[in-house]
Amino acid sequence: xxxxxxxxxxxIAFETARGQALAADWGAxxxxxxxxxxIGGCSPYLCDLLRQEQDWLAEAVTLAVPLQNVLxxxxxxxxxxxxxxxxxxxxxxxxxxxxSGAYSLAQSTEALTEFADQAVALAFEAALAPYQASxxxxxxxxxxxxxxxKMGAGELNYSxxxxxxxxxxxxxxxxxxxxxxxxxxxxxxxxxxxLLNDITEHGYVFRTDLRLRPDPSVTPICVAxxxxxxxxxxxxxxxxxxxFIKARVCAxxxxxxxxxxxxxxxxxxxxxxxxxxxxxxxxxRLKIRTKTGARGAISVPGHDVKLGRGxxxxxxFFTQTRQLxxxxxxxxxxxxxxxAALDQLAAKDWISEAIRNQLQRSYRxxxxxxxxxxxxxxxxxxxxxxxxxxxxxxxxxxGLSASEFLTQTGAHLNAVHAITESFFAPAxxxxxxxALEDHHEIxxxxxxxxxxxxxxxxxxxxxxxxxILARLQKAPDPxxxxxxxxxxxxxxxxxxxxxxxxxxxxxxxxxxxDIVVSAPALAQYLGRNSGVLDAVxxxxxxxxxxxxxxxxxxxxxxxxxxxxxxxGLDLARIWTKEWHFxxxxxxxxxxxxxxxxxxxxxxxxxxxxxxxxxxxxxxxALKYGHIPDSDCAILAMGSLGAGQLNSQSDLDMILIxxxxxxxxxxxxxPLSCRQYFxxxxxxxxxxxxxxxxxxxxxxxDMRLRPSGRAGPVATSLxxxxxxxxxxxxxxxxxxxxxxxxxxxxxVFREAVERLRKKILDEKADWASILKGLRxxxxxxxxxxxxxxxxxxKRGSGGLQDIELVAQGMALMxxxxxxxxxxxxxxxxxxxxxxxxDFACLARSHDWLSELRLLHHLICGTDVQSEAFAEGxxxxxxxxxxxxxxxxxxxxxxxxxxxxxxxxxxxLGQSEGQGNES
Numbered sequence: 013x014x015x016x017x018x019x020x021x022x023x024i025a026f027e028t029a030r031g032q033a034l035a036a037d038w039g040a041x042x043x044x045x046x047x048x049x050x051i052g053g054c055s056p057y058l059c060d061l062l063r064q065e066q067d068w069l070a071e072a073v074t075l076a077v078p079l080q081n082v083l084x085x086x087x088x089x090x091x092x093x094x095x096x097x098x099x100x101x102x103x104x105x106x107x108x109x110x111x112s113g114a115y116s117l118a119q120s121t122e123a124l125t126e127f128a129d130q131a132v133a134l135a136f137e138a139a140l141a142p143y144q145a146s147x148x149x150x151x152x153x154x155x156x157x158x159x160x161x162k163m164g165a166g167e168l169n170y171s172x173x174x175x176x177x178x179x180x181x182x183x184x185x186x187x188x189x190x191x192x193x194x195x196x197x198x199x200x201x202x203x204x205x206x207l208l209n210d211i212t213e214h215g216y217v218f219r220t221d222l223r224l225r226p227d228p229s230v231t232p233i234c235v236a237x238x239x240x241x242x243x244x245x246x247x248x249x250x251x252x253x254x255x256f257i258k259a260r261v262c263a264x265x266x267x268x269x270x271x272x273x274x275x276x277x278x279x280x281x282x283x284x285x286x287x288x289x290x291x292x293x294x295x296x297r298l299k300i301r302t303k304t305g306a307r308g309a310i311s312v313p314g315h316d317v318k319l320g321r322g323x324x325x326x327x328x329f330f331t332q333t334r335q336l337x338x339x340x341x342x343x344x345x346x347x348x349x350x351x352a353a354l355d356q357l358a359a360k361d362w363i364s365e366a367i368r369n370q371l372q373r374s375y376r377x378x379x380x381x382x383x384x385x386x387x388x389x390x391x392x393x394x395x396x397x398x399x400x401x402x403x404x405x406x407x408x409x410x411g412l413s414a415s416e417f418l419t420q421t422g423a424h425l426n427a428v429h430a431i432t433e434s435f436f437a438p439a440x441x442x443x444x445x446x447a448l449e450d451h452h453e454i455x456x457x458x459x460x461x462x463x464x465x466x467x468x469x470x471x472x473x474x475x476x477x478x479x480i481l482a483r484l485q486k487a488p489d490p491x492x493x494x495x496x497x498x499x500x501x502x503x504x505x506x507x508x509x510x511x512x513x514x515x516x517x518x519x520x521x522x523x524x525x526d527i528v529v530s531a532p533a534l535a536q537y538l539g540r541n542s543g544v545l546d547a548v549x550x551x552x553x554x555x556x557x558x559x560x561x562x563x564x565x566x567x568x569x570x571x572x573x574x575x576x577x578x579x580g581l582d583l584a585r586i587w588t589k590e591w592h593f594x595x596x597x598x599x600x601x602x603x604x605x606x607x608x609x610x611x612x613x614x615x616x617x618x619x620x621x622x623x624x625x626x627x628x629x630x631x632x633a634l635k636y637g638h639i640p641d642s643d644c645a646i647l648a649m650g651s652l653g654a655g656q657l658n659s660q661s662d663l664d665m666i667l668i669x670x671x672x673x674x675x676x677x678x679x680x681x682p683l684s685c686r687q688y689f690x691x692x693x694x695x696x697x698x699x700x701x702x703x704x705x706x707x708x709x710x711x712x713d714m715r716l717r718p719s720g721r722a723g724p725v726a727t728s729l730x731x732x733x734x735x736x737x738x739x740x741x742x743x744x745x746x747x748x749x750x751x752x753x754x755x756x757x758x759v760f761r762e763a764v765e766r767l768r769k770k771i772l773d774e775k776a777d778w779a780s781i782l783k784g785l786r787x788x789x790x791x792x793x794x795x796x797x798x799x800x801x802x803x804x805k806r807g808s809g810g811l812q813d814i815e816l817v818a819q820g821m822a823l824m825x826x827x828x829x830x831x832x833x834x835x836x837x838x839x840x841x842x843x844x845x846x847x848x849d850f851a852c853l854a855r856s857h858d859w860l861s862e863l864r865l866l867h868h869l870i871c872g873t874d875v876q877s878e879a880f881a882e883g884x885x886x887x888x889x890x891x892x893x894x895x896x897x898x899x900x901x902x903x904x905x906x907x908x909x910x911x912x913x914x915x916x917x918x919l920g921q922s923e924g925q926g927n928e929s
Contacts, residue, residue: 028053034062038070047112054408057389058107065101072105082127083134091138092207095131096214102127106170107387110380111409117376118351120383124168131208131217132157132176133263139203148196154181155197155234156269157262160224164258165348169379171386173219174208177259181268182236190236197234205233219392224255237272244279254332256280257339258348281340310429312422313403317378317385318394322425324382326432327375333436334362337516341546350375367431374424381421384409396421435516451491454498463507472511476521483525488882493525496532500524503539510542520548527600529883533872534596541707547590554603557612563591563619571627581699584624585706591616592659596869602891606862609869613657618754620709621646621663621700625755628699632692637679639688642671644726645756645764649716653750654830658865660873662711663700666718666751667693667726668764689726697725716747729764736771742784745775746819750830769828776824778845785820786919789813801901802871804864809908809915811864814857817915821850832857848918856907863904866891 031052035045052059062069072081082101087094106124109115115123136157143149160175162168178201182190201222209220222233226243244252256276261269310321318324331353338360339345345360347353351372358368382394384406397403400414407417464470480497487493504510514521528535538544547553558566567587574580595616599609625646650664651657669689676682683691693714700709718727718735727735736748751768753761775781798807805811818832821839829835833854840850870884889896 027056030056030059034059037063038066043112044073047108050408051107051111051387054405055107055388058104058387061100061104061390062107065097065104068101069104069108072101073108083130087134088138091134092212093214095134095207095217096212098127099131099217100215103170103390110170110383111387111411113411117379121162121167121169121379124170124172125163125166128163128168128174128218129159129262132159132174132204135204135207135217136200136263138207139200143196143200149193149200152265153197154193154265154268155179155200156181156264156266156272158259158269158273159262160255160259162258163262164260165350167349167379169386170383171390171392173221173392175221175224176205176262177225178222178234179225179237179240179269179272180234181265181271182238190238194232194234194236198232201234224252237268240272241275244276248279250336253280253336254329257332257335257346260348280336281343281346282336310422310425312396312418312425314395314398315421315425316395317381317421317425320425322374322427322429322432324375324378324394326428327371327378330371330432330435331357338362370427371431374428377420377424378428380410381406451494454494457498458501461502461504461507463501463504463510465506466508469507469511472515473507476511476514479518479521480525483522484528487529488886493529493883496535497525497528499532500528500535500539503536504542510545513545520545523548523597527597530887531596531600531870531884534593534600534869536872537596538593541589541593543586544590544593547594548597553594554598557604557608557615560615560619560622563616564622567619567623568626571623577631578704580627581624581702581709582704582706584620584627584699585704585709588616588620588709589707596659599866599869599891600887606865606891607656607858610656610658610861610865613659613661614652614655617652617657617661617663617710618648621648621665622755624699624709625696628696629692632695633679635679635681636683636688636691637677639671639675639677639685642669642675642685643757643760644669644689644692645753645760647764647768648752648754649747649750650713651750653752654832655752656831656861658868660868662713664713664716666714666716666732667696668729668732669726670729670760670763673728686724686726686728690724693725716744729767733767733771737774742775742780743788745772746781746784746788746816746823748772749819749822749827749835752830772823772828773826776826778824781820781824782845782919785816788816789915789919792816801904802867804860804867804904807908809856809910809912811857811860813915814853814860814911817853817918818857832861846918849914852910853914856911860904860907862892863888863900 028049031049031054034052035048038044038048040048048062051062068082082098084094102124106115106120110117110120136155140149140153140155144151144153156179158164158177158179160177162172163174163176168174178197180193180197182193185193205220205222208217210216222228225231225233225235226240227247231239256273257280259273259276261273316323328350331350334357335345335347335353342360345353345356345362347356354363354368354372354375357363358365381396385394385396386392387409388397388402388405397406403417404414407414410417412420458464458473459470464473481494484490484493484497514524524535524538527538567584570583570587571580574583592613595604595609595612598604599606604612645668647653647666647668648664649666651661652663652665667689671685671689673685675685677685677688697712697714700712702708714725715721717723717725718732718740723735736744748768749772753764753768755761756764792806792812793808796806798810803810807813814836815832818835818839821827821844822829822835824845825839825842827835827838827842829838836850836854836857839848840854844850866888870888885900888900889898
């Protein structure tokens with residue numbers, strides 16, 4: 013249906029004669045005459061405007077070069093009238109373009125925004141000129157103008173005001189200079205906004221709003237950049253963060269403006285998922301509803317299509333809040349434009365394709381409606397008229413009958429309301445109560461937990477509770493699962509963030525209950541470290557494992573932007589916990605095998621050591637400088653050196669340095685060489701082990717260094733060589749078979765590795781090795797016996813027993829592999845000094861290692877418990893690919909018994925028998 017046809021079919025008698033007269037006045041025919049007749053019939057205001065600028069508009073339409081020559085080349089002497097004339101031309105052209113369908117919504121709003129940018133820039137240039145000419149201001153004033161709201165996003169509506177924040181760069185100024193500059197720039201800002209805002213006989217350019225500046229009730233209309241940054245850092249609120257999503261520099265000193273916006277990034281985009289933003293945005297929605305009086309069913313006549321329920325602002329709130337939640341972690345979600353932002357959110361699975369499509373359609377329809385409402389009288393209103401005639405005029409400009417308009421608009425308002433309401437204020441679940449509610453002795457304590465401190469948190473949990481309980485009811489042992497969930501809930505320090513996260517992402521409820529049912533230890537960890545759930549939603553949680561170098565680079569990048577040393581250590585802890593959690597979830601969900609998980613834990617630890625050591629060294633050097641011509645490296649030992657860790661492993665390591673021992677550091681507080689590296693090592697240990705608000709990174713064990721606890725924490729390469737050759741015990745040489753250099757320059761790392769191999773070659777004496785193995789095994793049996801059935805590490809035939817023999821074989825046969833299985837396979841293929849079933853030891857080591865890793869994940873470090881939880885046992889069988897008939901306790905006993913026999917056979921050989929072999 014054409015525009016003219018819709019008007020003629022409307023029951024309202026429009027002033028079609030006026031529109032036809034306008035078309036005749038233009039001498040227009042065909043489609044242009046139809047558009048002019050329709051516009052004139054619906055909007056007397058536009059009819060008059062099109063007549064005023066008829067010559068320019070007719071030429072613009074004919075030449076098809078819209079808005080290119082809207083302003084004359086030189087408007088300096090008549091800037092006020094010329095800007096107003098240009099605004100009339102832009103308004104007339106865009107009315108024709110949008111009503112006829114020649115321009116899309118995006119083209120129309122972008123064109124209007126481009127003109128606004130020009131107008132603001134010209135107004136401030138004109139306002140600055142007299143002060144610069146008189147010498148009261150320099151050529152480079154440092155003033156910049158930030159466009160906010162729809163202007164910042166390039167989405168200005170037809171009769172929009174423009175939101176501006178005016179600032180100046182005072183970073184290089186003293187207090188007196190900044191105060192003096194501010195006084196002049198306030199007058200400049202007042203003059204510029206007067207040029208834009210004042211209504212004269214020529215009309216106005218743009219209504220201008222400066223109230224989005226920091227604390228507008230007490231700050232001047234031109235704000236010093238440093239004051240603004242201080243305000244946002246200490247007092248900035250969520251709605252101000254949302255406002256700055258759309259901020260951009262539109263005039264003035266663009267370099268200074270860009271610097272300001274760069275410094276605002278941490279304020280706007282929080283580094284971690286911010287679900288509390290939902291609560292604050294919802295409170296603002298309710299405040300707007302109270303102001304607009306929006307209650308009851310949506311009725312289109314009189315409804316505010318911007319601020320009312322289901323309106324444009326609801327779509328913007330929904331989109332911006334989603335952006336604030338995760339935009340700090342994912343820069344791809346930071347678009348300033350609503351439609352583009354919805355595309356990005358859908359691409360990252362934050363919203364469904366259906367929601368994206370509905371909100372985009374509704375946004376475009378409601379924005380067109382908003383424009384049509386404003387085209388009637390150029391009034392800054394978004395409310396649908398209440399009279400039949402007014403509704404008909406709006407419908408006519410949209411090419412619809414009145415009934416079609418009411419039906420379409422109502423459908424979109426209701427669709428938007430349903431989507432946004434379910435996000436900001438989801439209705440309580442109506443799932444039936446389940447049998448678990450009968451366990452009142454467990455659930456009665458929930459209201460007293462820290463997670464339930466706020467009313468909003470309690471309301472959110474009440475909404476989630478039926479779904480969670482229904483899932484726990486499906487566990488192999490529902491009551492047991494409820495107890496584990498209770499442990500998770502009790503460990504939460506606060507609930508609003510976590511419950512908001514679950515409410516917004518139902519898949520996380522499924523993941524949580526799965527963890528609770530099958531891995532109670534991981535669930536307890538999650539309760540104490542709920543922030544790791546952020547990582548699940550980052551978009552990369554299920555991506556392939558990145559490897560050591562990529563992990564180290566990622567952490568190094570995070571540490572580089574830390575505001576201070578302590579915050580850097582906290583960032584490292586948060587980041588590392590997220591990766592530990594990721595490994596656990598991937599293992600639990602069967603995405604990786606246990607041996608992969610052990611390797612991933614080791615690679616993560618190596619990456620953390622690499623990045624944190626560099627960070628610690630840089631901070632240390634600020635005070636103490638460097639030792640000239642020195643180098644140092646970390647020699648990873650134990651399971652870290654072997655490249656196989658679990659989630660509870662500590663880090664065995666030795667710090668080795670090379671330097672002139674008589675040298676001093678070149679910092680403000682010089683240290684001797686040995687002091688320097690000892691204190692550096694202590695600083696590293698503290699950085700790794702000190703408990704902060706975010707816990708520890710790792711426990712560190714340096715007892716494998718020369719002389720153990722009695723020796724210095726850092727050792728020179730020459731001292732290390734001397735000790736290993738002359739003083740080290742055989743067990744220390746056995747431990748060295750698992751050594752691996754993981755930091756330091758390539759040249760120094762190679763030097764340490766060459767020395768390690770050389771020492772091992774020199775110590776390959778079976779008689780000494782055999783004696784050392786026997787002594788060490790006896791000492792372990794006496795000092796560190798098996799502490800429970802599930803202590804798979806200690807005791808006869810346990811992992812430690814197998815590893816001891818593997819190290820002996822590696823030392824004897826010059827095997828340079830650090831992993832136990834590799835050492836045993838090498839012994840099997842080579843000429844071992846004893847005949848033994850090394851393949852049996854390798855198989856059992858692999859199986860027991862995997863079982864221990866899974867036990868730690870599912871049950872934690874408690875080796876005294878007699879059995880897994882039912883859900884955990886089921887998950888254990890699935891991961892290890894074993895049927896229900898398998899008795900794990902029996903298999904453990906058999907493996908350990910077989911290994912003990914083989915090890916007894918090896919260590920029972922006499923020295924003479926060993927050599928004969």
